Amino acid sequence: MTPADAPAFRTVAARPHEPLRTFHARRAALGRDRTDALERLFPRYGFSVHDEAAPAPRDAHGLLDAAALFGRRAPLVLEIGPGMGATTAAMAAADPDRDYLAVEVHLPGLANLLVLVERLGLTNLRVAHGDALELVRTAVAADSLDAVHAFFPDPWPKARHHKRRLVQPEHVALLVSRLRPGGTLHVATDWAPYAEQMVEVLAADPGLVSDGLVARPAHRPVTKFEQRALAEGRASHDIVARRLP
Known part of the structure; x- marks a missing residue:
């Protein structure tokens, strides 16, 4: 593939009529x-x-066709x-x-x-x-995801930026609506105040039953970001919840 044939990527930036972004759109050299x-x-x-x-x-309804994307049907x-x-x-x-x-x-x-x-x-x-x-x-x-993982999303630590956090009621309600009954929502953060908010938001969602703070499940590897946070004295917090039937 020549550079002219390669897919074009554009920076994702918020426009006034769009929801607030939960991430920083950053530019960096690719190498x-x-x-x-x-x-x-x-x-x-x-x-x-x-x-x-x-x-x-897309399928006949204009929604993501996971079977076509992966070449099979699986959770x-x-x-x-x-x-x-x-x-x-x-x-x-x-x-x-x-x-x-x-x-x-x-x-x-x-x-x-x-x-x-x-x-x-x-x-x-x-x-x-x-x-x-x-x-x-x-x-x-709706009801198509077996699990949603969001590990170490931007904590947006300044109070005036909290509205940009990923884990807040309206975002969680959206994600829950796409989980199958019994599906899991697993989030993690090294920012203690954000962990408190995560626990509160997941516990308050009527479609979820939350385990609250749990030890890191064995299936989630420790990330380099997490190792750096631990070296700086910030412990990690995992919160797992399941969608009710």
């Missing part, structure tokens, strides 16, 4: 290997939430903000009976995850570039 991964692998393993030139496969896990992708790749590799869709706005992380997909030969992992909440809102069918 040769990650640029190569995007050019070669994104057309095979990815799609864009925002760019019609690289659309998601689907949505990973929101996989970062550089090591945790998502490890979880997908250890869980071959489920499919993983990782939605990331940060191109270096998405490219790095594509490198891992190729290196590990993963057939149950696909990527999407863009805003995960927009994808869920516009293209994910």
